[in-house]
Amino acid sequence: MKYAFFLGCTVPVRAQNYELSARRVAEKLGIELVDIPEFRCCGYPIKSVNFRGHLVMSAINLALAEKQGLNITTLCNACSVTMIEANEELKEHPEFLEEVNRELSKFGLEYKGTVNVKHFARVLYEDYGLDKLKEHITRPLEGYRFAAHYGCHFIRPSSVYAEFDDPQYPVSLDRLVEVTGAEAVDYPEKQLCCGGGILGIKEDVALALSNKKLGIVKEKNADGMISICPFCSIMYEGNQKKIEKIYEKEYGIPVLYYTQILGLAMGFSSEEMGLKLNRIKPRALMEAFSNG
Amino acid sequence: MAINVKDLDRDFKYQVMREPGGEYLSRCFACGTCTASCPVREIDERFNPRKIIRMTLLGMKKEVIESEFVWLCTACYMCQERCPQDVKITDLMNAIKNVAVKEGFIHPSYTAQVEALKNFSRLYEVGEFENKKRQKIGLPALDTETKKEFVQVIDDYVSGLLKGGEE
Numbered sequence: 001m002k003y004a005f006f007l008g009c010t011v012p013v014r015a016q017n018y019e020l021s022a023r024r025v026a027e028k029l030g031i032e033l034v035d036i037p038e039f040r041c042c043g044y045p046i047k048s049v050n051f052r053g054h055l056v057m058s059a060i061n062l063a064l065a066e067k068q069g070l071n072i073t074t075l076c077n078a079c080s081v082t083m084i085e086a087n088e089e090l091k092e093h094p095e096f097l098e099e100v101n102r103e104l105s106k107f108g109l110e111y112k113g114t115v116n117v118k119h120f121a122r123v124l125y126e127d128y129g130l131d132k133l134k135e136h137i138t139r140p141l142e143g144y145r146f147a148a149h150y151g152c153h154f155i156r157p158s159s160v161y162a163e164f165d166d167p168q169y170p171v172s173l174d175r176l177v178e179v180t181g182a183e184a185v186d187y188p189e190k191q192l193c194c195g196g197g198i199l200g201i202k203e204d205v206a207l208a209l210s211n212k213k214l215g216i217v218k219e220k221n222a223d224g225m226i227s228i229c230p231f232c233s234i235m236y237e238g239n240q241k242k243i244e245k246i247y248e249k250e251y252g253i254p255v256l257y258y259t260q261i262l263g264l265a266m267g268f269s270s271e272e273m274g275l276k277l278n279r280i281k282p283r284a285l286m287e288a289f290s291n292g
Numbered sequence: 293m294a295i296n297v298k299d300l301d302r303d304f305k306y307q308v309m310r311e312p313g314g315e316y317l318s319r320c321f322a323c324g325t326c327t328a329s330c331p332v333r334e335i336d337e338r339f340n341p342r343k344i345i346r347m348t349l350l351g352m353k354k355e356v357i358e359s360e361f362v363w364l365c366t367a368c369y370m371c372q373e374r375c376p377q378d379v380k381i382t383d384l385m386n387a388i389k390n391v392a393v394k395e396g397f398i399h400p401s402y403t404a405q406v407e408a409l410k411n412f413s414r415l416y417e418v419g420e421f422e423n424k425k426r427q428k429i430g431l432p433a434l435d436t437e438t439k440k441e442f443v444q445v446i447d448d449y450v451s452g453l454l455k456g457g458e459e
Contacts, residue, residue, distance in 0.1 A: 009415035012434055013422055019431055037435035040413035040442055045405040046450065048363075048389045049398060051312045053449025060441050089312070103448065107441045156369035157382065167373045193331050193368035200401035201363045208335045209366070274429065 001127065003073035003118075004065040005033035006083075008230075009041050011075050014238075015230035017274030021259040022075055022120055024273070028266060029128060029136060033073070038064050042079040043086065052099065058086035059100045063111040071116040073123050077229035080119040081153035084160050087117060119154055121228045121258055122164060125172045133179050138267045140181025144285075146261065147185045147222040148173040149213070149236065151229040152193050167191075176258060177226055180265035185222045189213060194235040204246075210235040211243045214251050224254035224282055226261060233257065237279050254282035264289045300351035307391055308348055314387030319377040320345045326371035326381050332364050339364040341371050341381055348388065357392035363399045393453050406450055413442040 011019050026033050043057030062083060065072050074080045090097040090113055101110055118126070124133060150173050158167040165172045168191055174184035195209030214236060217225055227233045237255035244251055256278065263273040269291035275282055308314040326341035333339050338361045347356050356362060365385040372382040392398070408415050423433040 007434075012418060012426065012431070013416045016426065016429055016431060020429060023431070035432060038439065040439055041409055041415060045402065045409065045415060046446075048386060049393050049402050049406060050449045050453060051386065051390055053445055056445045056449065057442065060439075060445070103445065106444060109441070152366075152368040152370075157372055167369070191370070193366045193370075195331075195366055197366035197368075198332070198364055200404075201399060202336070202360075205332060205336045205339075205364065206366075209331055212331075277429070 001030065001123075002032040002034060002070060003123065004036050004039075004068065004070040006036075006039055006042070006061065006065075006072045006074040006079055006117075008074060008076045008079040010230040010234070015075070015233060015257070017277035018075055018230060018233070018257040018259060020274040020277075021257060021263045021268075021272075024268060025259050025263045025266065026120075028268075029124075029133075031123070031128065034068070034070060036064050036068065042074075042076075042082045044078045044082040047082065052096070054082070055086050055089060055096055056100050056103045058083050059090065059104060059111045060109065062087065062115045062117075063104055063109040066111060066115045067109075071118065073118050073120045075120050075228075075230065077119065077151040077153035078231060080117060081157075081160070083117040085157075087113065087115065088160055119228065121154065121173060121176060124262075125176055126164070130175060130179055133176075133262075137179065137181060137265045139265055139289075141261060141265050142181050144182040144223045144261075145185050145221070146177050146182050146224055146226045146256075147187055147217045147220060148177050148190070148226045149194070149232055150190065151227065151232045152191075154228060155191075173226065173228065173258065177261070180261050182223075182261065182265075185217075185220050187216055187220045187222075189216055194229075194232040196231040196235045199235065206235070207239060207243050207246060210239060211247050211249070214240065214243060214253060215249070217253055218249075218251050222253070223284065224256050226258050227255055228258050240280055252280060254278060254280045254285075256282055256285075261285075295350065295352070299354070301353040302351050304351045304353040304356075305349050307353075308384070308387050311387035311390045313380065313383030313390075316377075316379045317345065317348065317384055320349065320379050321377055322346060323376060325374050325376060326379075329370040329374045331368060331370065332366055336364065341365075341385070344388070345379070345381070345384070356388060357395050357397050360399070362388050362392060363401075398454060403454065406446060406454065410443055410446045411438065413437075413439040
């Protein structure tokens with residue numbers, strides 16, 4: 001199994017614990033992640049400004065992967081949906097593909113439309129498979145209870161994800177959590193948006209959205225939230241102290257990346273999974289899985 | 293405030309429908325499922341997808357494109373999933389934003405993002421400092437070059453729009 005590893009903008013700078021744990025877990029599972037140095041922004045921020053421009057940006061990355069004959073896997077929900085949708089648009093509208101290639105030809109690139117894009121969590125769920133994943137669990141996280149947060153763009157729009165999971169009542173990430181031996185806590189509003197998309201537009205509304213879910217998860221008394229998107233984590237973890245202050249709450253909810261808990265269950269130490277880089281320290285896990 | 297028919301722009305809806313994502317605007321029968329599904333609306337009543345669609349169909353161009361509310365969509369797609377008329381509302385909101393930008397009304401948050409992308413080909417700069425930090429924790433250094441491809445795309449598709457509008 002071999003994929004072009006698409007980091008995007010946020011992961012390499014603001015979610016290094018995610019990247020570190022994903023790389024180590026992939027290596028141990030035998031999933032080869034190929035770095036393509038020329039990869040840059042997926043195009044998501046340009047979509048709101050100019051749709052065609054965003055298609056070209058996506059296509060630059062898609063063309064780079066195509067040149068190496070690789071499909072892409074990403075760690076970010078927004079990068080995934082942007083490139084998946086761009087791919088669909090280019091397939092459905094030959095005139096878009098033609099325009100994109102006119103632009104790409106300016107720098108010697110061409111996109112034929114053969115690349116498949118999949119979030120890394122979906123790769124684990126679908127391509128690698130839960131059964132095979134289970135074989136690597138040497139230290140089940142028994143007794144831990146986690147609330148899975150899917151993030152919108154992992155499962156929606158269903159126009160591009162229909163074959164994968166339910167857009168309103170998803171199960172894939174809960175199943176992935178269960179593979180680690182932990183309990184996947186069921187909770188209302190599982191599908192609720194983190195608000196990250198408008199953090200730069202209207203911060204109070206974005207934080208109010210995050211606050212809502214943090215409150216629900218707190219009530220369920222989970223040991224933490226499980227995220228698969230760097231921006232969802234910025235909202236729930238990076239902004240949690242700010243939210244606590246604004247709403248006069250005490251949450252103290254650790255937010256871990258799925259690859260971090262998977263790695264712990266596979267025998268990696270909390271140091272190897274970068275738990276000390278988490279902003280809300282998952283103290284119980286850090287103590288239980290420390291190598292020193 | 294009453295709507296004055298003389299102030300309506302009858303071409304506005306067609307302008308939106310010509311943008312990718314705006315094609316299905318006229319399918320809307322105003323049921324309000326979008327508004328009931330919208331997590332932003334629950335917090336801030338100024339963002340009301342049904343109302344934005346209605347205003348667009350009526351031709352209230354100025355009120356729509358100069359407002360902040362069109363920028364409040366988080367793109368969570370819940371409205372799009374539930375819309376019985378398949379208006380593809382999230383994509384429609386994006387089309388409206390694209391029209392607003394063409395008319396010179398881009399949200400400053402996006403101006404900043406475009407600027408960052410033009411300078412770094414990424415939203416955040418990855419320079420020597422970031423690479424040192426990455427290597428210290430066991431991650432490979434990243435290519436820090438600003439890619440001419442990205443500068444070109446922004447020049448060809450975006451820069452002109454930021455200088456005061458097209459059409």
